[in-house]
Amino acid sequence: MRGAEPADAPDEAFTLADYERRARALLPPAIWDFIAGGAGEERTLRANEAAFERLWLLPRVLTGAGRPITGIRLLGRDWPAPIGVAPVAYHTLVHPEGEIATARGAARAGLPFVVSTFAGTVLEDIAAVAGGPLWLQLYCFRDRDVTRRLVERAEHAGFEAIVLTVDAPRLGRRLRDVRNDFRLPPGVAPANISGDDFASPAGHAAVAFDPALDWSVLSWLRSVSGLPIVLKGILGTSDARRAVAAGADAIVVSNHGGRQLDGSPATLEMLPGIVAAVAGGVPVLIDGGVRRGVDVLACLALGAAAVLVGRPVLHGLTAGGADGVAGVLGILLDELQDTMALTGVDSLEAVDRSLVAQREQLPHLPLAGLGTPPLLPDAAWRT
Ligand SMILES: Cc1cc2nc3c(=O)[nH]c(=O)nc-3n(C[C@H](O)[C@H](O)[C@H](O)COP(=O)(O)O)c2cc1C
Numbered sequence: 073m074r075g076a077e078p079a080d081a082p083d084e085a086f087t088l089a090d091y092e093r094r095a096r097a098l099l100p101p102a103i104w105d106f107i108a109g110g111a112g113e114e115r116t117l118r119a120n121e122a123a124f125e126r127l128w129l130l131p132r133v134l135t136g137a138g139r140p141i142t143g144i145r146l147l148g149r150d151w152p153a154p155i156g157v158a159p160v161a162y163h164t165l166v167h168p169e170g171e172i173a174t175a176r177g178a179a180r181a182g183l184p185f186v187v188s189t190f191a192g193t194v195l196e197d198i199a200a201v202a203g204g205p206l207w208l209q210l211y212c213f214r215d216r217d218v219t220r221r222l223v224e225r226a227e228h229a230g231f232e233a234i235v236l237t238v239d240a241p242r243l244g245r246r247l248r249d250v251r252n253d254f255r256l257p258p259g260v261a262p263a264n265i266s267g268d269d270f271a272s273p274a275g276h277a278a279v280a281f282d283p284a285l286d287w288s289v290l291s292w293l294r295s296v297s298g299l300p301i302v303l304k305g306i307l308g309t310s311d312a313r314r315a316v317a318a319g320a321d322a323i324v325v326s327n328h329g330g331r332q333l334d335g336s337p338a339t340l341e342m343l344p345g346i347v348a349a350v351a352g353g354v355p356v357l358i359d360g361g362v363r364r365g366v367d368v369l370a371c372l373a374l375g376a377a378a379v380l381v382g383r384p385v386l387h388g389l390t391a392g393g394a395d396g397v398a399g400v401l402g403i404l405l406d407e408l409q410d411t412m413a414l415t416g417v418d419s420l421e422a423v424d425r426s427l428v429a430q431r432e433q434l435p436h437l438p439l440a441g442l443g444t445p446p447l448l449p450d451a452a453w454r455t
Pocket residue numbers: 106107108120158159160161188189190209237304326327328329330331359360361362380381382383384
């Protein structure tokens with residue numbers, strides 16, 4: 073499906089799919105399953121990547137576009153490209169240096185890194201080697217003192233935003249982990265929170281996560297931190313509007329990589345409606361299934377300010393530590409530049425919806441009219 077591919081784990085990685093195959097060959101099966109898996113029957117997990125297969129990019133020719141400039145500005149900071157590392161727990165599951173190596177890899181590209189509440193290494197140590205913006209992903213615990221201390225430490229260490237995950241009153245039912253009776257191996261534990269039994273991620277979340285959060289959590293967070301607040305895990309238009317009204321500084325359209333509510337839609341499918349609902353009020357980021365530079369441009373064409381990438385970064389970390397992370401991010405960046413050049417745009421401001429078409433909406437394609445609901449409500453195919 074993914075083009076000219078070697079049958080096994082390749083020696084050299086030219087695509088994110090190559091890194092994925094290398095990681096799979098290296099990791100114990102239960103750890104692979106924890107990372108790769110989603111909730112339930114994994115319908116949402118599959119849908120995230122599949123949604124990109126339904127979009128075509130429409131190249132324009134003779135536009136006079138020169139060398140592509142990929143930089144953006146977000147929450148007061150310049151990013152060299154609209155790509156960041158999504159928060160992923162326990163990088164120490166796949167590499168002994170964990171998030172330290174990830175931060176070093178991301179620093180080579182100058183790209184931002186969202187560090188998980190469940191990082192396996194110490195926030196201050198990560199900050200010491202980081203080269204791009206650092207954001208802290210926050211799970212709000214029943215114990216607000218533990219939650220507050222984490223935020224204060226991050227702020228003190230130079231983290232620039234808090235990314236509150238709002239789609240996890242508990243963890244989704246991840247059947248691979250249930251069947252494997254998945255436990256963290258010895259030596260893998262959260263480095264920035266203590267006291268609990270963390271061995272079973274779902275069991276720990278059931279005890280420690282606040283299952284009854286409501287919108288007042290934003291004012292609580294404002295009372296403990298002056299940092300910008302990003303809400304991660306918004307999938308609906310009314311929640312997106314509510315987030316803006318409640319004072320969020322940005323949102324991430326996310327279904328947690330298909331790990332929470334199985335049966336929720338692909339993030340790409342929800343993006344245009346959410347962008348319209350937010351109407352420029354705050355930047356809209358997206359994650360879920362971004363695996364190629366073309367996917368990044370498709371998200372931007374549908375109105376995203378930036379994308380976050382989760383599993384591929386862990387694949388790079390598994391395969392080559394900091395070099396592997398830099399490799400994954402570098403491939404995405406190169407592919408984004410190729411895509412911009414070949415689409416006929418040289419800046420991201422020039423990227424808009426006229427650059428994408430949903431394949432079912434191109435009337436001359438045999439696939440037209442199969443009854444798939446339109447991704448772009450206004451049939452935005454133009455030439
Ligand atoms: C192994 C793993 C651990 C994750 N841990 C967290 C986490 O601690 N906090 C969080 O908000 N999201 C977490 N996520 C979700 C990611 O931030 C992100 O939403 C998702 O992975 C994006 O999809 P992608 O993997 O297809 O790029 C995790 C995802 C994976 C695969």
